[in-house]
Amino acid sequence: MRYLPLTDSDRTAMLAVIGAPDVDALFVDVPPEAQLDGPIHGLPMHASEMAVEQHMRRLSKKNLAAADAPFFLGAGAYRHHVPASVDHIIQRGEFLTAYTPYQPEIAQGTLQMLFEFQSQVARLYGCDVANASMYDGSTACWEAVSMARRITRKKNAVLSSGLHPHYVSVIQTMAKFTGDEISYSAPNLDAAPDYGAMLDAIDDDTNCVVVQYPDILGRIGDLTAIAEKAQAHKALLIAVVTEPVALGAIMSPGEMGADIVVGEGQSIGVGLQFGGPYLGLFATRQKYVRQMPGRLCGETVDAAGQRGFVLTLSTREQHIRREKATSNICTNSGLCALAFSAHLTLLGEKGLRQLAAQNHQLACLAAERLAAVPGVSVVNDSFFNEFAIVVDGDARAIVRQLADQGVLAGVSLGRLYPDEADLAGGLLIAVTETVSESDIDALCSALSSALSSGLQEKLA
């Protein structure tokens, strides 16, 4: 077995040192009835590298890769071009096969990278401090709600209708067990986000207001008034950003007064990966830093006076504080943080702004062309690189039909909101720099023929 260096003579020599007759003697504490005689019945035996690769390649070929089709899916996971050097960097064995940097003298590479990452995220989000990553945007969002409860000692959270429904589900799941009150309703297909009902729901019992920016339909709303109202009631504004590239074009939530900004970092450096691993981003004000979840990297000096970095403020964390910790998180998304940081460094401010402008421009073009397709209307006034359209009929069925024709058309609102009949015609269209003008035309033409044949069926 190619991953096991011990030879039989090694094993024999080692057993002699131990003083055990055979390896079974080392399992003497396991009750005999709990031990298996041989390999577990019904499972295959070991396989060569070539055989495993062939098996996995066959499985991979049963998926339609995004690169092989006109591709418009978003809704919290975005496809961007990742420079080849990013993947090279994260495959350096010294990054890939290192552990959490608990021994800082021999982990300065990871630690300095995390310090740079935290600094980049804080600037992108317009916040004072960011942590060293969470699992993904949805869990970061829940952790933010939990942190707001700790800070305010209040139990009611107000979620905006534009928050990703899976993020809502994660928060509602946790609230079932913590007893928090969650106020939320599904969105309407309005051209601009309607914050009226949400603003009305804020009162002195509110611990936080959670607003996605741009929202699930891609709409962009000013957060300033929400921050003011929340803070007037001693509640925190939590802004959620599922597409960080947007912040190369639009104001940061921190600039508009958000107290905590969280989000998904996947779209910079990490790739689609069928949903994971992704990268939770988490940033806040300096004054709340001791209530933050997750690891923090900080600057210090060594015994010789040289600058160095360490994990710090760990008295918040589970391995020190146990049941009083600010979170149970241990392993996070370190290598995804490196991918994000390296990609963002390659972009730089100039590249990020250019990338954002290009995304927006292509999305504007797509919105214009789609609006001209009979049976399609564009919902949004404002958007960055994703917007909602409404089609005649059930968008879920149309997405499936177009997939059969080799067009990955977008994410239907029916899949995200199966209980909301009013949203069944809704379809989210994401347009990044990986989309070409001919992809847009292919989408328009496929939609057009699907809708006209659907219309004919209805008439017939």
Add this chain to the structure above:
Amino acid sequence: MNVPNKSGWKPEMTPGDGADGGATFTGNRGLMLEEKLIFEIAGNDTTGVDLPEQDVDAPVRLGGLERSAAIGLPGLSEPEAVRHYTRLSRQNYAIDLGLFPLGSCTMKHNPRLNEKIARMPGFADVHPLAPISTVQGGLGVIYELAEWLKKLTAMPAIAMSPKAGAHGELCGILAIRAALEARGDARKVVLCPQSAHGTNPATAAFAGYEVEDIPTTAQGRVDLAALEARLAVGGAQCDVAAVMITNPNTCGLFENDFRKIADAVHAVGALVYCDGANFNAIVGRVRPGDLGVDAMHINLHKTFSTPHGGGGPGSGPVVFSEALAPFAPLPFVEKTADGFELIEEETAGDHHASSFGRMTAFHGQMGMFTRALAYILSHGADGLKQVSQDAVLNANYILRSLQDVLHAPYGDSGPCMHEALFGDKGFAEGLSTLDLAKGLIDEGFHPMTMYFPLVVHGAMLIEPTETESKAALDQFIGAVRSLAQRAIDGDMSLKTAPNYAPRRRLDETLAARKPVLAWQEPASG
């Protein structure tokens, strides 16, 4: 050369005794290269990607919220970026460089085949919400891995979505709570041994439970009598929801009373959570389902060798007993006559009405699933059994090769499992576990887990894993023996270790007292 630069960093070498040849102009020492922060080396207008210049005439539909102020993000060209990160990487220790004996972390070799497979476009370049007909291979991977994990644990159900071990713990405890609530009896307390990982009590608290300790016996195991006494409190009104027990435990021992523990817990209507962090010791040889476990997470980034990546990502699928299966979270994969179906909100329907909810936006750590499945297929049922046997053999070889120089508190109670535990008893006054650990750095090894578990003074928990050769183990043993002797003899020069790492000991107190968590533009002048 002694003038601080603008960030306050003094670019001179470690002041030494001259034996190292003295300071250099750059602060570099041969292949040991210093590297500044990106903020200190990057230009504001530099980029490493080729993108079209912004079209000033393009339409703008950003709701009037254009970002006009500078963001302050540094940029590097590709050669500068590759060099920056390559230089940083060389300041890290890693499995690829040598033995990484962190107890309870299972730092084993990460096969490169798995990296290649995870990057196949059919896995890496697929959207989580792509139409089900276009992701049958991805769902197939999840299903196939799930079946393996269920068979390896003899458990009937599984949740694949948890993102790491602690997330899996939360998933398991939430399922337990949901099952108890469905009975109308949520209860109040979760019991954890004193030797538990910190994530266990933190998880239980996050799920709304109070946490109480279970004492550990002098033999390093759960005190069954004390546990039974606690379970008896309140009689029929038992307030204990669950016990969380790591098995093999963090003292490196198998809980030989596990079945009795499980039976006692079940007898009072509570449930058994097993922390599967140490599954590597028993994989392929012992199945937790045969021991009465109700829920257990599996760290794919430990037992199944997906890389740690400097702190993640991990993956923590959770296997469930029949009692908990109906409460498993969404989403999951089912096999139907037409292929694989993803059961999520849209498709859950009434037959998954008891599911306790959703733990994350999508389906879990697909990139870890592909790697773990490739690892499992490479080993097969026979190879996995050899994995646990070699892991246990290596740990016992270390235990018996060191116990004459290091205090092994449970060394007399029999063999250990996959990790060997020592304490600092016998060290000279003024020398500690920390000093020995830092000495190991100078010897070219990553230190063991220090000061954990808490039940042993100055604990040193050594987990070699099965991917170390005898020669590597012998060299490590030699290094530890030499350091242990120095600690016993009172060699105070150990206090200055490490001397040969990129940094000397770092001032963690300063970092916590005055936290600097992000780079700031230095004050001018």
